[in-house]
Amino acid sequence: MNDDGNWQVVERPAEGDAVCFDLQATMSLSDGAEVELVEQGFLLCFQGELRAWRNHCPHAGSPLDWVPGQFFSDDGESLVCHTHHALFQPLSGECLAGPCPRGLYSLSIQVLEEGVAVPLRVHL
Ligand code: FES
Structure with a gap:
């Protein structure tokens, strides 16, 4: 998955919180x-670090958040997919538990004075 170098700026989330943003995605089919x-991406802040992930569970492809913008588990230590309750590490995206066959799909970020730049488009 690659971004095309076009960015949008979103607000920096508070510690233990996340902000969502729209993501235009292009998918190439086998016939060309x-x-x-x-789609949607989300930017989170966990232990002072920022990460952006595609809001797309690697298990069955559903968005992770059942309530829009709520990604963290009740204890605040992991991200949870509300469809089948897979758990992911917030900073590495690694699958910690549940049916996820791999970790989350990462997105690039650039920290700016006025916010955080995240991709506008990705190629899947
Ligand atoms: S779709 Fe996320 S755990 Fe099944």
Whole structure:
């Protein structure tokens, strides 16, 4: 998955919180055609570190958040997919428990004075 170098700026989330943003995604099909999708990403702050992930569970592809913008487990130590309750480490995206076959899909970030730049588009 690659971004195309186009960025949007979002506000820096508070510690233990996340902000969502729209993500234009292009998927190449086996016949060479391309499909445009509107997806979502989220930027989180955990232990003072920022990470951005695609809001797409690697298990069955659903968004992780059941309530929009709520990604953290009750104890605040992991990210939870509310569909089948897979758990992910917030900073590495690693699958900690549940049916996830791999970790989360990472997105690039750039920390700016006015906020955090995240990708506008990705190629899946
Ligand atoms: S879709 Fe996320 S755990 Fe199944």
